[in-house]
Amino acid sequence: MQNFTKYLKTKANIAEPEFELLIKKVEFRNVEKGEVLLRPGEVCRHSFFVENGLLRSYTVDDAGKEHIIQFGSENWIVSDRSSAFFNEPSDLFIDAVEDTRVVLISSDFINEASEISSSFRNYNQIALQNHIRHQQKRINLLLSASAELRYMNFIKLYPDLTLRVPQWMIASYLGITPESLSRVRKELAHKNFKPN
Amino acid sequence: MQNFTKYLKTKANIAEPEFELLIKKVEFRNVEKGEVLLRPGEVCRHSFFVENGLLRSYTVDDAGKEHIIQFGSENWIVSDRSSAFFNEPSDLFIDAVEDTRVVLISSDFINEASEISSSFRNYNQIALQNHIRHQQKRINLLLSASAELRYMNFIKLYPDLTLRVPQWMIASYLGITPESLSRVRKELAHKNFKPN
DNA sequence: CCTGTGCATTGATGTATGATAAGTAATATA
DNA sequence: TATATTACTTATCATACATCAATGCACAGG
Numbered sequence: 001m002q003n004f005t006k007y008l009k010t011k012a013n014i015a016e017p018e019f020e021l022l023i024k025k026v027e028f029r030n031v032e033k034g035e036v037l038l039r040p041g042e043v044c045r046h047s048f049f050v051e052n053g054l055l056r057s058y059t060v061d062d063a064g065k066e067h068i069i070q071f072g073s074e075n076w077i078v079s080d081r082s083s084a085f086f087n088e089p090s091d092l093f094i095d096a097v098e099d100t101r102v103v104l105i106s107s108d109f110i111n112e113a114s115e116i117s118s119s120f121r122n123y124n125q126i127a128l129q130n131h132i133r134h135q136q137k138r139i140n141l142l143l144s145a146s147a148e149l150r151y152m153n154f155i156k157l158y159p160d161l162t163l164r165v166p167q168w169m170i171a172s173y174l175g176i177t178p179e180s181l182s183r184v185r186k187e188l189a190h191k192n193f194k195p196n
Numbered sequence: 197m198q199n200f201t202k203y204l205k206t207k208a209n210i211a212e213p214e215f216e217l218l219i220k221k222v223e224f225r226n227v228e229k230g231e232v233l234l235r236p237g238e239v240c241r242h243s244f245f246v247e248n249g250l251l252r253s254y255t256v257d258d259a260g261k262e263h264i265i266q267f268g269s270e271n272w273i274v275s276d277r278s279s280a281f282f283n284e285p286s287d288l289f290i291d292a293v294e295d296t297r298v299v300l301i302s303s304d305f306i307n308e309a310s311e312i313s314s315s316f317r318n319y320n321q322i323a324l325q326n327h328i329r330h331q332q333k334r335i336n337l338l339l340s341a342s343a344e345l346r347y348m349n350f351i352k353l354y355p356d357l358t359l360r361v362p363q364w365m366i367a368s369y370l371g372i373t374p375e376s377l378s379r380v381r382k383e384l385a386h387k388n389f390k391p392n
Numbered sequence: 393c394c395t396g397t398g399c400a401t402t403g404a405t406g407t408a409t410g411a412t413a414a415g416t417a418a419t420a421t422a
Numbered sequence: 423t424a425t426a427t428t429a430c431t432t433a434t435c436a437t438a439c440a441t442c443a444a445t446g447c448a449c450a451g452g
Binding site for chain 4: 166179181
């Protein structure tokens with residue numbers, strides 16, 4: 001069974017007849033590594049459910065540097081929620097870190113699903129709250145923790161991503177340079193061989 | 197008319213009969229400057245609507261340093277959403293920066309209001325989405341901008357808070373020390389007297 | 393009126409991380 | 423297989439910001 005099907009049936013608890021109705025409203029698509037799904041200035045018309053593979057969203061500053069806002073692997077939704085919800089132009093890029101199969105979810109889909117199913121509405125609510133919780137933790141880390149601590153936290157939270165994602169992207173997510181991350185890793189390696 | 201009344205009637209678009217029903221479910225309370233409304237480890241049972249005055253939420257790290265997550269002045273809601281929604285112990289302090297009059301909003305209130313009124317449900321949804329947008333902008337700034345830029349952004353976004361809040365709290369919100377903020381301000385003053 | 397307490401400023405010094413540059417390793421492309 | 427690109431590391435130097443300590447205010451309470 002596809003991940004998206006599982007998502008609707010199990011997580012969002014949508015029953016068979018509604019499921020048949022809803023599944024027609026979404027579109028599946030294969031995205032090649034490096035392909036861009038959203039650019040700054042565009043309105044984010046779709047949220048992307050990751051069937052398999054890996055997406056990321058990021059900004060590019062005046063100096064041309066990328067700053068990664070979010071990674072999304074299997075079963076995650078990547079989107080610019082503000083842009084999609086408020087119909088505003090986005091500040092973000094979204095592209096594929098690996099070859100990825102995605103499900104395109106329109107705002108209409110979400111609205112319809114919410115009307116059809118109270119458990120979908122409920123699940124969507126939980127997803128929003130989770131997003132907020134997650135962002136708040138990240139803000140707190142950025143305010144309070146050193147590069148090393150932030151990296152250790154990343155490893156613990158996303159052991160899978162630590163392996164799949166190139167280091168310079170992790171650095172970008174952490175708000176440091178690839179060189180700094182390299183140093184941090186060296187430090188950590190030393191510490192692990194000579195504990196204390 | 198009270199701010200909270202305006203909030204329900206105008207913003208959330210609640211009609212008179214429902215309003216009468218709902219207003220009974222909330223509690224008003226005066227909070228003295230410095231009084232603590234939530235501590236880490238407690239579950240956040242109430243969201244605090246600020247009638248007038250000023251609240252803040254913050255964490256305290258192992259070294260005893262405070263890191264301000266949010267300010268909330270008139271018409272804002274301060275809460276630990278994760279804790280309140282998921283019934284989990286909070287990581288945050290919430291206390292009053294000024295003498296403050298708050299409205300205590302329980303999770304039950306929100307659930308009931310959502311059932312009674314679709315426009316309240318809708319407004320609540322907008323509030324969540326706004327929260328996410330706001331946090332995302334902050335994450336992006338923390339990833340990409342210098343202390344100076346972050347401070348300029350703060351001034352532009354919260355000119356009122358810039359005046360009401362002691363500098364060391366602004367520094368804490370920005371993720372720098374009070375000393376650094378003092379220097380940033382000095383720099384900016386120079387630049388303004390000698391443009392270019 | 394003095395005096396304590398909290399906040400802002402300033403200076404001296406330290407340190408984590410950035411910038412730049414170069415080298416090596418890994419991967420893709422021809 | 424050869425060659426070009428991209429990723430990671432290492433070294434040096436530069437800098438933004440932190441830390442520590444001292445001083446100056448303002449304002450509150452005796």
